[in-house]
Structures are given as structure tokens and as C-alpha cells.
Amino acid sequence: MVEKTMEQNKDERVRTEILQAAERVFQKWGLNKATMEDIASEAGKGKSTLYYYYESKDAIFDAVVRQEVDHLLSTARESALTGKTAKEKIKLYIVTLMMEMKHFLVLYAIVRREIRGDQKVIQKLRRIFQDKEEAFVKDILLEGIRSGEFSFINEGELALFTKTIIGIIHSLELHFGLESDDVDQIEIAARLISNGI
Amino acid sequence: MVEKTMEQNKDERVRTEILQAAERVFQKWGLNKATMEDIASEAGKGKSTLYYYYESKDAIFDAVVRQEVDHLLSTARESALTGKTAKEKIKLYIVTLMMEMKHFLVLYAIVRREIRGDQKVIQKLRRIFQDKEEAFVKDILLEGIRSGEFSFINEGELALFTKTIIGIIHSLELHFGLESDDVDQIEIAARLISNGI
């Protein structure tokens, strides 16, 4: 029993080591050019050791991306929760997310270029974001509906509204993250979205 | 003198013929795989005839795209002008534009796939749209400011707001035109954008 928890701890520790190494490699080489050998040597391990802990390159890729996305989203959520009203929460969520995204893309400049050109990568990111954002946004909306703040939405339309808002947020993320370089626009965009034009 | 106007008419006529042929070729083959020879034979002319009327392939490409974009935008403008308030105009503009865009992309299915992957094409479209949309949106906003409807914008901020709104519209165009397939979301998105969340 004692032994087992020890092993789990070590297992957990090594996994983290590998992930951190992968993170560094991705920052240097981007997602596509990073090889398993790169990650292994960065982690100071042999290549097949990685396969003892992760079943494929894709699994490592996924774990790293999920970790980064988790970080972005939890920061945005924290910020969102400081808002008084549901509307304010949405606005804070959007602004913080886009700001964090911009900051993130400075570190991952090569990845940024990859994202712009590679539909595969965009698709993957979209999928990972989708799941994780949907529940949170839906909660805020539901809160707003119940408090009477969003009287124009009934609960039956909730799913559709959630999807639409997530869609809007995603398209803004892509635009302001990848295309526009004017940071002032982010604040204005979030204001426009939450207050209307 | 009489001769000269005749010639101008013919010149104009042949240019239109060429453009229409090019349009058909683009629908069949997309923007990248369409060759000058394709366009020439579709128009029933020799290749160098095209060069008598247009200075390059890019010029023809540009003329066709501008024509299509003009059509999209003028439809959206017409629709926008039926709105009573400036806010309503913006909303109608967004909805109509996205609907027309969707319709357009059905005809140009291959081009749609090209747009998704090719940053070059996106960039070109963005540039062509940019110029043409900016003036119109700015006018509506200015109208709204002067009528007191957009009291939160002062005229000094107008340029920044215009850019931001155009940015939002563009990102929505890309998202709902290329990624999302749920038409219901378009109406909702436009409502959310113009009324706020």
C-alpha cells in the first residue's frame, strides 16, 4: 500500500517532468516540428521511456495543450467570478481570455504561425476549448436567466445561445489573437459584445 | 468620336464577357487551379486576348472577387438601409451579409475549401472587404452618434470603434461562413451583437 502510493507519486512526478519538457520543446520548435526524440532528450530520458508514460505522441501533445488551455481558462474564470452581474461576468471572461491568449501567443510565437496556417491544429484546439468552455458559459447564462437578468432567453433556448456565444467568443479569439494587433480593440470589443452596439 | 464610344462599348462588353467566363471557371476549379488558358477557352478567346484587356491574372482575379464582394456588400447595404435606427441598421447589415456569404459559398464550394486552408486568399479577401466596408459602417456609426443613439462613443473614438466593429463582423463572417453550419445561430449572433448579451 505504501509502496503503491510511492509509485503513483513518482509516476505523477515523471509525467509532469515529461510534460514540462514537452512544453519547452513546443515553445522552441512548434507543434509540428517537435519530435519525440526532442522531448525525450529535453526531459533527459530515453525515447521509449516516454511511451511507458504516454501511449502516443498525440497523447503528450494533447496533455500539454490541455494543460495550457486549462491555465488560460481558469484565469479567465477567476476573473469572471469577480463580476457582480452575469453580464459583467461574461465581459470579464471575454476580455481576460483574449488578453491571456495574446500573452500566451507571445511565448508560443512559432505555434501562432502554425495555427494560422494549419487547419488540423485549429481544429484540435477548437475541440479542446469547446468542451471546457461550454459548461462554464452555460452556468453563467443560466445564472443570468434565473436572476431575471437575461429575460429574453428562456431555458429551452439555453443550449443554442450557449453555442452561439461560444462561437462568437471563439471567432473573437481567433481574430484578436491571430490577426489584429491592436490591444485597445480587445477591451472595446468585449464592451460592445456585452453591452451591445 | 462616334467610333471611339463604339470602341469603348465593345471594350466594356468584352471585359464583362471575360469576367463572366472567369467567374464560371472559378466556380468549377477554385481560385488557385484556374489557369489563364481555362479562362480564355471558356471565354472563347485566345489567351493573349485576355492580356489585351487585363494586365495580369491577378488583375482578372481581383476584378472577379471585387465584383462578387460588391454584390454581397450592396445587398447587405440595401437591407441595412431599411432599418429605422442605426443599431437596427448594423444588425441588418450583419445578418444579411452573413446570409449572403453562406449562399455565395454554396456556389463556390471549392473556393470555400481554398479559403479555409490558404492564408494568401484570406488575406486578399480581407483587404478587399476592408476598404469597402469601412466607409459604410463608419457612416452608420456617425449617424448614430449624431442622433444621440450612440452617446457612449465620441467622434474622436469613431475610427477605433469602426475598426473594432469591422473586426468583429469579419471574425463572425469567417466563423459562421466557414466553420459553423447552424443557420439559426446567425440571427442570434447578430441580435446579441447589436443588443448586447
Added chain:
DNA sequence: TTTCGACCATTTTCGTATTTTGGTCTAAAT
């Protein structure tokens, strides 16, 4: 249980031969 290096099948990369394509030019037709 964990790590490693050798190994393999599949991709990716790369250099090159070949074709296609945008664009020009000259001459003919109108």
C-alpha cells in the same frame, strides 16, 4: 517496475527531371 538502445515500417524531406503556366512578341486579320 522502469529505462534504454536497437530495430522496423511509415512519413517526411530533398534533389531533380518534367510539365504546366503566366506572360511576351510578332504577325495576321479585321
Added chain:
DNA sequence: ATTTAGACCAAAATACGAAAATGGTCGAAA
């Protein structure tokens, strides 16, 4: 004088096979 066509060219795209790189496996060793 204007308009069209076809031969022609340089540059770009493509096809292709050889060589290198890469993801993933396996048995042995620590």
C-alpha cells in the same frame, strides 16, 4: 489602328524516386 491568335520563353508548379527522419515496438538490462 484595333483586335486576335499562336508560337515562344522563363519561371513556377508537379511528379517522382532515393535518402533521411520519425513514431512506435520489443527484448534485455538495471
